Amino acid sequence: MKEALENFMSGIDKDPRISLSHIGVFSVLLHAREEYGGIEPFPIKRKKLMKAAKISSTATYFKIIRQLHEYGYICYLPTFNRMSQSRVALAKEP
Numbered sequence: 001m002k003e004a005l006e007n008f009m010s011g012i013d014k015d016p017r018i019s020l021s022h023i024g025v026f027s028v029l030l031h032a033r034e035e036y037g038g039i040e041p042f043p044i045k046r047k048k049l050m051k052a053a054k055i056s057s058t059a060t061y062f063k064i065i066r067q068l069h070e071y072g073y074i075c076y077l078p079t080f081n082r083m084s085q086s087r088v089a090l091a092k093e094p
Contacts, residue, residue: 008073021055024054025049025061028049028053029088043085043086044086046061072091073090
């Protein structure tokens with residue numbers, strides 16, 4: 001966890017696109033990864049992540065997840081099947 005956090009922190013230090021919402025979602029993702037034993041990619045639950053990151057809007061949640069993926073901080077593997085969960089891997093370096 002320490003390496004992923006250090007990589008994220010060093011990346012956002014120089015990245016003006018990152019907001020408090022991005023930091024909140026990333027920190028919740030770090031915690032979720034630990035719950036799954038550090039194995040990547042790990043499944044995520046939107047409602048649980050939104051609650052922990054204090055995000056009330058689904059649109060905002062998807063925007064932040066998409067941006068973290070586009071900026072290279074995470075690898076987001078969405079599923080469009082309601083019976084399975086989307087998965088996330090944390091990037092080694094942004």
